[in-house]
Amino acid sequence: MRPKQALVAGVSSSLLAVAVLLSGCARPPAQPPATEQPPPPPQSTLTGTINADGSSTVGPLTQAVAEDFNKVHPGVKVTVGISGTGGGFKKFTAGETDLSNASRPIKDKEQAAAAEHKVEYIELPVAFDGLAVVVSKENAWVDKLTINELKTMWSPEKAAAIKTWADVRPGWPKEPLKLFGPGTDSGTFEYFTEAVVGKAKASRSDYTASEDDNVLVQGVAGDKSALGYFGLAYYEENKDNLKLVPIDAGDGKPVAPSTETVENGTYKPLSRPLFVYVSKTAAARPEVKAFVEFYLDQAAEAAKKVGYVGLPSAAYAAVRQRFVAGTTGSVFAGKKTVGLKIEDILAAEK
Numbered sequence: 001m002r003p004k005q006a007l008v009a010g011v012s013s014s015l016l017a018v019a020v021l022l023s024g025c026a027r028p029p030a031q032p033p034a035t036e037q038p039p040p041p042p043q044s045t046l047t048g049t050i051n052a053d054g055s056s057t058v059g060p061l062t063q064a065v066a067e068d069f070n071k072v073h074p075g076v077k078v079t080v081g082i083s084g085t086g087g088g089f090k091k092f093t094a095g096e097t098d099l100s101n102a103s104r105p106i107k108d109k110e111q112a113a114a115a116e117h118k119v120e121y122i123e124l125p126v127a128f129d130g131l132a133v134v135v136s137k138e139n140a141w142v143d144k145l146t147i148n149e150l151k152t153m154w155s156p157e158k159a160a161a162i163k164t165w166a167d168v169r170p171g172w173p174k175e176p177l178k179l180f181g182p183g184t185d186s187g188t189f190e191y192f193t194e195a196v197v198g199k200a201k202a203s204r205s206d207y208t209a210s211e212d213d214n215v216l217v218q219g220v221a222g223d224k225s226a227l228g229y230f231g232l233a234y235y236e237e238n239k240d241n242l243k244l245v246p247i248d249a250g251d252g253k254p255v256a257p258s259t260e261t262v263e264n265g266t267y268k269p270l271s272r273p274l275f276v277y278v279s280k281t282a283a284a285r286p287e288v289k290a291f292v293e294f295y296l297d298q299a300a301e302a303a304k305k306v307g308y309v310g311l312p313s314a315a316y317a318a319v320r321q322r323f324v325a326g327t328t329g330s331v332f333a334g335k336k337t338v339g340l341k342i343e344d345i346l347a348a349e350k
Contacts, residue, residue: 044073048287051097053081054088055187056213057129057231058101058274064302065295072294076287084211085187089277095119098282099292102275103129103187103231105332120280120328124319125345126295127303127310130257131192131270132235134242138224141165141172144246144254147269150196153177153227159204165225179207180219180228186211192229195269195338217242232257236307262309265341272337273345274308280328296320315345 052062059082066078083091085102092100093113106114106123114121133150135142142165149168152158165172182189184201189209194200208219213230220228221241235242235257246254249268261267276295282288296319300310311319331348 044075046073046287046290047075048077048285050076050078050099050282050288050291051081052078052099052101052276053083053091053097054099054101055085055103055274056082056182056211057103057188057233058126058276060231060233060306061127061274061299061302061308062099062101062276062295064306065298066291068298068302069291069294073287073290076291078291082211084183084185085190086185087211089113092121092277092279093117093119095279095281098279098288100277102277103272104190104337105275105335106277106330108334111330111333122278122280122283122323122326122328123330123332124276124278124292124296124323125273125311125315125332125348126276126299126319127274127308128262128342128345129272129274129308130232130262130267131188131195131229131272132232132257133227133229133245133247133270134220134235135227135245136221136224137241137243139226139243140224142227142243142245144248146248147196147250150247151198153179154181154193154203155197156202156204159206175225178223178226179204180216180226181207181209182213182216182230183209183211188230191272191338192270194336231308232262233307259304259307259309263342269338271341273332273340275332278323280326283323283326292323293320296323309342311342311345315342 059080063080066080069078070076085104088097088100088102089106089110091097093110095117133145152162152168162168163177164174165177166174168177181192190200193203197203210216213234216228216230217234217238220226221238235244244256246256247270248254255261255267257267257270262271265271278292283292296316299316303310
């Protein structure tokens with residue numbers, strides 16, 4: 001190699017080495033400034049346990065609210081038992097629970113039991129429900145039922161004579177009539193028998209009874225000859241396995257329960273109000289106070305999620321005022337709730 005060529009090669013090598021060195025020291029491209037994250041919500045300091053029991057109909061609503069409440073107040077445990085409205089009131093009036101879920105108003109004898117145990121309570125209407133009458137998806141003959149046909153099925157006086165579907169309506173098959181319904185401690189049982197048979201707790205006894213509506217769902221879904229009734233929320237959860245039966249109240253216009261028909265009062269007489277009763281002693285505890293206020297704030301949305309109908313906002317405002325004021329006693333005790341409409345709840349709270 002000539003000297004000049006060697007010089008050029010040496011310079012090129014040096015430049016290449018410098019380029020490699022500089023590339024290793026090069027700064028990374030500028031990054032956009034990080035977006036500020038909002039500070040996390042303050043951690044709730046509330047702790048404690050809240051015990052609720054009672055109606056299997058109101059239970060899913062209270063459970064839904066409890067789950068959302070726990071996201072805000074993870075230190076508070078809310079337990080929701082299901083022993084029926086009557087069973088729940090037995091515990092509540094004895095001072096064993098903080099809240100009682102009820103699908104009917106408190107009775108006079110339950111008020112007396114509360115007074116005996118010095119349990120003061122606040123009555124809170126929280127939603128409306130429609131009782132769903134259902135059959136199996138495999139039932140091909142039932143398209144609607146009248147209130148009189150339901151009465152024929154469930155009346156204790158008719159139990160000996162009404163054994164098959166053909167006994168209810170001529171032309172229906174002679175398939176055995178298998179009935180499923182809530183137990184006698186259930187507010188749903190009381191409401192249904194009063195609305196359909198004409199007297200609370202007047203029912204034939206040869207039916208499959210359970211306080212657990214999931215048992216009723218499974219029983220009806222698995223037998224094409226079965227018929228049952230329970231809260232609308234349980235139908236909504238199991239609609240793929242059940243057939244909803246529209247009900248004719250006597251005007252020749254069968255109506256199926258839905259959010260709309262319960263809200264506008266056209267699904268009758270199987271629409272009814274739902275309640276939560278709160279012990280005044282328990283309400284003095286901060287975790288219970290926070291839960292009830294949260295419940296009334298969220299009830300309308302939670303009711304929609306589980307298949308019920310929320311009350312008007314004005315009604316919730318009035319009910320909340322009742323709670324804040326600590327107004328004890330019942331507006332509805334001793335009164336029939338069959339035929340009660342949503343606007344009646346609002347009027348009662350004024």
